[in-house]
Amino acid sequence: MTESVWFHVDMDAFYASVEQLDNPAYRDKPVIVGGLGNRGVVSACSYEARAFGVHSALPMYRARKLCPQAIYVRPRMERYSEMSQEVIALLKEFSPTVQQISIDEAFLDMTGTERLYGKPRQAAMLLKNRIKNELGLTLSVGIGASRFIAKMASGYDKPDGLCRISVGNEQWFIDTIGLKKLFGIGEATLATLKHHSITTPAQVREFSLEHLKSLLGESGGLYLYQACRGIDPGVHTGITKSRSISTENTFSTDLDNEEELFRHLLNMSHDVMFRALQEGLYSSTVAIKVRFSDFTTVSAQRALDHPLYSGEQIYEVAKELLRSRWRPPKKVRLLGVGLYAVTEEGPPIQQELFDDPYRRKGELEKAVLSLRSKGRSIQKASLLEEDEK
Incomplete structure (x- = not known):
């Protein structure tokens, strides 16, 4: 049976990267995209700006205090959408199954493409190089046997990263990133688990499914039980246009x-x-x-x-x-x-x-x-x- 191979593609600081692409003077400088008024918030920022503590959803007045030297620009959603479509068009050259889940993220089913593009890591490098050379943007790619693992792998080595989690290493990877970075686990769930002295995936695995359901409810308990074992909880099943x-x-x-x-x-x-x-x-x-x-x-x-x-x-x-x-x-x-x-x-x-x-x-x-x-x-x-x- 052919082993499933999924890529999760996540564009790096997408809005800010497009601004740096279109304006060469912005490159290698902190760029912050968002509402420019006193009540505005940061929509996105370059990695140069993140070094000063700026992040998305931060009030703009706080961003100006943290990084007054940054270049501040209003969002250009039409331009970002245009670039997103170009990225998706290129991704479709690699796989007939491309599931876009946001303006800067997508899944690719790369199962059975080894004869065309080589092994998964080789194919990912080819994809990254083409997007960088043809569109001028960088991205991070996560590779796994499921969308769930691929999604988390793409964030492991950002920016411009590539991370493959081989079959059999899923549980090791979950233990490495910890509960806080486990996709789908929010602050409320973390607080509940901490109240019961559960702070690691390994500790979660010590409890039965029934016990986790008693703590987090039917769906929440099942989700955590599967996620901490590296089993895809199916969070992306059927989602092909938008999550x-x-x-x-x-x-x-x-x-x-x-x-x-x-x-x-x-x-x-x-x-x-x-x-x-x-x-x-x-x-x-x-x-x-x-x-x-x-x-x-x-x-x-x-x-x-x-x-x-x-x-x-x-x-x-x-x-x-x-x-x-x-x-x-x-x-x-x-x-x-x-x-x-x-x-x-x-x-x-x-x-x-x-x-x-x-x-x-x-x-x-x-x-x-x-x-x-x-x-x-x-x-x-x-x-x-x-x-x-």
């Missing part, structure tokens, strides 16, 4: 009015739903992100047992999540909402779903999307401000 669809809004003035925050949440929920419809994607998991005036950030998500069909469904779940994380008079600086674990695989058709009011609303939103695609200006009344109605 998430999200949007966020940084307010010009911090908000503490519930009605106003809910209006923003409703607008963003419909925006996310329309984008999912445009891409033909499905999800049953809603997440929110809230950043307060003191820059502390919290998040929450909820997985439903049925697919989401409308923006109003997303809104209702997001509203509950927001209420669980925020209470006035605490002021909100940023609010975001998104769909996670998105997939192209549609939900099974069941007769009772045809009477579901949310599904009918979903059909309405598809009709609105169709009109928009034909150049018609149309917006749901619930999204209009009072003076527009």
Whole structure:
């Protein structure tokens, strides 16, 4: 049986690297991309800027204090998207199966390509050299027998790195990187494990699946049980266009009015739903992100047992999540909402779903999307401000 070979390609400091590529004077200098106002945040930064402690999501005013000599530029999303498409086009020359999961990341199924490009490490070097020579960008490549291992391997030797984890060495690799760098393990899970004196993958493996489920829930326990053994938990299965669809809004003035925050949440929920419809994607998991005036950030998500069909469904779940994380008079600086674990695989058709009011609303939103695609200006009344109605 042919051994599976997956590459995970991760472009190095992508936005900042594109800026350095287009502006030779920026090369080898700290470059910071993001909103330039006092309330802006860092979207991306070059490795030269990271040496000063700058990182993505850092408030821009703090970045200026850490690295005042940096070159500050606004994001040029159209240009980054253009370069991303060129990278993906080149990747498709190496494999018919390319799964783009973000603007600067993709998986390649390289199984059975050894006769064309040589052994995996040789093929990865060929790919890296072509992207560097033809597009002027560097990237890091992780190689493994699963997407899960390849994803973590690509981050092991950045920037411009190459890391292959051979079959049989997965558990050793998991022990080497530790729980904090284990993909899919967040701060809440780490805190729970630490509370029970579990701080390493090896310690996790000492517990039974049933015990881990009792600590982290059914899905969380199973995920950790598999992940710490180097077994792919299947987090990328079926995800071929995007692992998430999200949007966020940084307010010009911090908000503490519930009605106003809910209006923003409703607008963003419909925006996310329309984008999912445009891409033909499905999800049953809603997440929110809230950043307060003191820059502390919290998040929450909820997985439903049925697919989401409308923006109003997303809104209702997001509203509950927001209420669980925020209470006035605490002021909100940023609010975001998104769909996670998105997939192209549609939900099974069941007769009772045809009477579901949310599904009918979903059909309405598809009709609105169709009109928009034909150049018609149309917006749901619930999204209009009072003076527009």
